[in-house]
Amino acid sequence: MVSVSVPMGGYLKSTKPLAGMHIGRGESIAVMEDQQYIQLQQDYLVAKVHAVSYEAEFNRQKELNHTKAGSDKVFQAAQTEYLSQKILLKALEEKLRLIGINPSELSEKTMSRSITIASPIDGFVSQVKQNIGKYVAPTDVLFELVNPADIHLTLTIFEKDLHSLSVGQKLIAYTNTEPSKKFACEIILIGKDVSPERTVQVQCHFEKYDKSLIPGMYMNAEVEVATNSAYVIDNDGLVRFEGKQYVFTETGKNTYAMLEVTTGNSENGATQITPTDTSSIVGKRFVTKGAYTLLMKMKNKEEEE
Numbered sequence: 001m002v003s004v005s006v007p008m009g010g011y012l013k014s015t016k017p018l019a020g021m022h023i024g025r026g027e028s029i030a031v032m033e034d035q036q037y038i039q040l041q042q043d044y045l046v047a048k049v050h051a052v053s054y055e056a057e058f059n060r061q062k063e064l065n066h067t068k069a070g071s072d073k074v075f076q077a078a079q080t081e082y083l084s085q086k087i088l089l090k091a092l093e094e095k096l097r098l099i100g101i102n103p104s105e106l107s108e109k110t111m112s113r114s115i116t117i118a119s120p121i122d123g124f125v126s127q128v129k130q131n132i133g134k135y136v137a138p139t140d141v142l143f144e145l146v147n148p149a150d151i152h153l154t155l156t157i158f159e160k161d162l163h164s165l166s167v168g169q170k171l172i173a174y175t176n177t178e179p180s181k182k183f184a185c186e187i188i189l190i191g192k193d194v195s196p197e198r199t200v201q202v203q204c205h206f207e208k209y210d211k212s213l214i215p216g217m218y219m220n221a222e223v224e225v226a227t228n229s230a231y232v233i234d235n236d237g238l239v240r241f242e243g244k245q246y247v248f249t250e251t252g253k254n255t256y257a258m259l260e261v262t263t264g265n266s267e268n269g270a271t272q273i274t275p276t277d278t279s280s281i282v283g284k285r286f287v288t289k290g291a292y293t294l295l296m297k298m299k300n301k302e303e304e305e
Contacts (some may be wrong), residue, residue, distance in 0.1 A: 002121055002145040002217055007098045009137045010034030013114055017125040017143055030117040031144055037099065041111045044092040044103060050233040051085045058082035126215060146215055153185055155221055159194055164225040165202065166190075171223040173204070183210060185221070225278045231281060232270040237288040238263065239295050247273060248287035248294055249280075256287060256294060 010032035017029050057141070058078045066074040093103040099115045127144040129135050153173055157165065165187060172182045189203035206213070238261075239246050245263050248256045259280060264272030275281050285293060 001126065002123070002143060002147055003141045004029070004117065004120065005138060005141050006030075006032055006115075006117060006136055007138055008034070008036060008040075008095075009135065010037065010115070012132050012134050012142070013132050015128070015130075015132060015142075019125055019128055021125045023119045023123065023125060023145070025119055025122040026115050027119045029119050031114050032117060032136070033114045035113070037101075037115055038111065038113050040092065040095055040099070041101070041106060044089070044096060044106065045108060045111075047085065047089045047092055051082075051089050054078075054082040054085045060216045065220040117142065119145065121145055121147045122149070143232060148209045148211075151209055151213060151215070152188075152217060153183075153206065153207060153221070155202040155204060157202050159198040159200060162200055164188070165223065169223060169225075171204065171221050173206075173219045173221040175217060175219050179220070181212075183213070184208070185218075187223075230264065230272040231274065232272050233286060234288040235266065235269055235271055237286055237291045238271055238273070239291045241295060245273075246290055246291075246295075250285040250287070256298070258295075258298075 011034060013031040013033045015030045017023060023029060024044060058081070061075040061078040093280045096103050096106065100118065101115065124146045125143060126146045129143060136142060167187055169187045171183050171185050171187065174180070174182050184207040185204040186207065187202055188205045191201040191203075194200055201247060233247055237247055239248075241258075245261050246258045247261055248261050251257045259275060261273040261275050264274060266272070
């Protein structure tokens with residue numbers, strides 16, 4: 001999140017951004033007006049003119065002092081005035097740059113009562129805080145912008161789970177409203193402070209930015225803490241019968257056989273299975289949907305026979 005404000009107060013003359021709008025880096029997002037902008041430009045131009053005369057006088061006194069034709073006191077006074085004016089001029093230059101005015105392009109012909117506020121990032125407008133015609137102080141925020149190139153996911157992790165996490169670990173995140181849409185992320189920072197609720201903040205980075213992600217949204221995450229190779233089957237292909245777990249293998253056209261298995265972990269709609277004989281599942285075709293319907297048909301057929 002980036003908050004945009006104006007370094008010197010003024011009246012908001014015009015503004016273009018609306019919430020949700022995309023803006024480019026350096027693009028004009030507001031125009032401000034105020035008397036103090038005119039005064040600052042005037043002070044700089046006057047100081048610039050005086051600096052020329054002070055420099056000429058300083059060089060003249062320096063030459064006179066070098067030839068012993070002038071006193072040290074007069075030379076020192078000229079030097080002090082010249083250096084003071086240089087400091088003043090430099091300070092005014094920085095103030096002008098602070099409000100977006102290039103001192104090298106400023107002259108009595110280019111003076112303006114308004115200044116332009118440019119976007120510091122290439123991103124999206126999150127909030128518009130002020131309306132046209134209102135006086136905006138330096139402490140007031142004009143706009144809230146979102147930088148999509150650096151959007152983060154902040155997870156709240158319980159203290160007891162911290163031992164399972166490390167920087168670089170992969171995870172998937174999803175929203176409450178659309179849990180089927182997964183976002184790949186990576187842990188980039190693990191907090192060092194434990195809250196009174198015994199939780200720690202963990203910062204993650206999205207591998208790919210999605211425009212549907214809006215700052216402030218709540219998300220859930222599943223962290224990959226270990227990886228094991230195993231035989232798995234869709235949950236719809238697994239049945240429980242007479243206290244045991246079974247899967248169906250295809251033995252021919254519209255013919256199937258029940259195979260007893262031991263189940264393990266379940267995740268993302270699939271369950272780990274371990275057969276009594278591993279060779280019994282190698283190269284076989286399995287029923288992955290409607291296993292219970294098939295079981296009922298097979299049992300009904302057996303009863304009819």
